[in-house]
Amino acid sequence: MSTTYDTIIIGAGAAGLSAGIYAGRYGMKTLILSHELGGETAQAGVIENWPGDKEIEGFKLIFRFRDHALASGAEIINSPAVSAIREGELFHVTDKAGAVHIGKTVVLAQGSRRRRLGLPNEETLTGRGxxxxxxxxxxxxxxxxxxxxxxxxxxxxxxxxxxxxxxxxxxxxxxxxxxxxxxxxxxxxxxxxxxxxxxxxxxxxxxxxxxxxxxxxxxxxxxxxxxxxxxxxxEIGAEPETDIAKELGVILDEYGYVKTDCMMYTNVPGVSAAGDLVNHFGHFKQVITASATGTAAATAVFGYLKNARNEK
Structure with missing residues (x-):
């Protein structure tokens, strides 16, 4: 019989892993899906503004996040989510390997994709110069x-x-x-x-x-x-990865980011969002802001489940 998770976190960057830490601490059965660990943080080189570390390499910091999330009870599968639908009160999230994972809530934390110049030959020569x-x-x-x-x-x-x-x-x-x-x-x-x-x-x-x-x-x-x-x-910026958000019926703001309230709730019950998917800090995208919104997003879905239980 398939496992039903309390929450499925899509993305394993600073936002997704922070959400995983808090979801685990709340006692939620938590699954994190991602095609790679760390997102932008892992590729950031040396980070000089993470509180408590005057200087730390991004991939080392993200390994700490991962270890903390695992220690908190989160499960991590290295396969990206490719689609998500709601069936009744549950969410069915399909990963790239074709496995379907069932969750009571979803935290969207896929981050962003790098912008291209949009020039002929660019895609052809990607990875070749x-x-x-x-x-x-x-x-x-x-x-x-x-x-x-x-x-x-x-x-x-x-x-x-x-x-x-x-x-x-x-x-x-x-x-x-x-x-x-x-x-x-x-x-x-x-x-x-x-x-x-x-x-x-x-x-x-x-x-x-x-x-x-x-x-x-x-x-x-x-x-x-x-x-x-x-x-x-x-390095000309990035665009939020909103394909799954759109599939779930999540409203985007005028700039194409997932629209949330101050607690990171979206318009879809049981779905919150965090990190570079949201635009709470404008163009100010930092590890600490991603982590903060990730913790809030986990708290949001925890509150949703708590309220749902109280209503039954």
């Missing part, structure tokens, strides 16, 4: 020249990590200023000539057949719009 994760792919570019597209905190932190490997980094910024935290910009400036910022510049073309050969940019660099680099990293 075009990348979206410095933590994953930066070590390949030891002693080489790379380009980073961005301007916000994620791109600057990516540069700080990439600088451990690459010999030269060309930072392509569409605007005329950086939007990153001043302390991170200061760390980047300290790298000196290793990093060169190209303001008011965009990538217009990605050239290559079997691998990246060069970029075509909108503004000449050394009298040419051809920019020969070994690798391109794109």
């Amino acid at each position: 075009v990348h979206y994760c410095v933590t994953c792919d930066g070590p390949v570019y030891g002693g080489k020249t790379i380009a980073m597209v961005g301007g916000g905190d994620a791109s600057v932190k990516g540069i700080l990590l990439a600088a451990q490997y690459a010999s030269k980094i060309l930072f392509i910024v569409r605007g005329n200023e950086l939007r990153a935290e001043p302390v991170n910009v200061e760390h980047m400036r300290a790298l000196g000539d290793k990093v060169e910022v190209l303001f008011d510049t965009e990538v217009k073309e990605i050239i290559g057949t079997n691998a990246l050969e060069k970029l075509v940019i909108s503004k000449p660099y050394h009298d040419s719009t051809d920019l020969v680099v070994d690798g391109l990293f794109v």
Whole structure:
């Protein structure tokens, strides 16, 4: 007979694992589904603003979250949810392996997907010179020249990590200023000539057949719009993963994020949401805000079940 969980948490980043910790502590039978552990936190490189740790690598922090969630009684299955439907008072969540998991409540915490430039050849060359994760792919570019597209905190932190490997980094910024935290910009400036910022510049073309050969940019660099680099990293933000939310009938806000109240309840009874899926802090996406909303989302579904029991 299939197990019925008190809650199924979709996503195992900072939000999902924090929800798992609290759900377990509330005595809820808890399942966490995710295709990978850690989400954005695991790819963040060094984190310098997690309270109690002046400096900690993202993947190490997320392993602590995982261990805490498991110790609290949560079960983790490394298979992403691909669909979720409500049947009566229960939710049926199907994972990528085809298994159907049944839960009384759902916490949505899938996070976000990296934005693409939307250029021809981009998808073809992804993994062959075009990348979206410095933590994953930066070590390949030891002693080489790379380009980073961005301007916000994620791109600057990516540069700080990439600088451990690459010999030269060309930072392509569409605007005329950086939007990153001043302390991170200061760390980047300290790298000196290793990093060169190209303001008011965009990538217009990605050239290559079997691998990246060069970029075509909108503004000449050394009298040419051809920019020969070994690798391109794109850090231009992310979009919330809302496919399952939509399937469940969850309302999104005007920006495409899951709409919740201050306690992380959605409009669908028994469904809460957390992390980068919600927009409570605007563009301020941090490990600590993801963790906070995850704990609130777990508390929300715990309260839902408690009220449901009291009504019977």
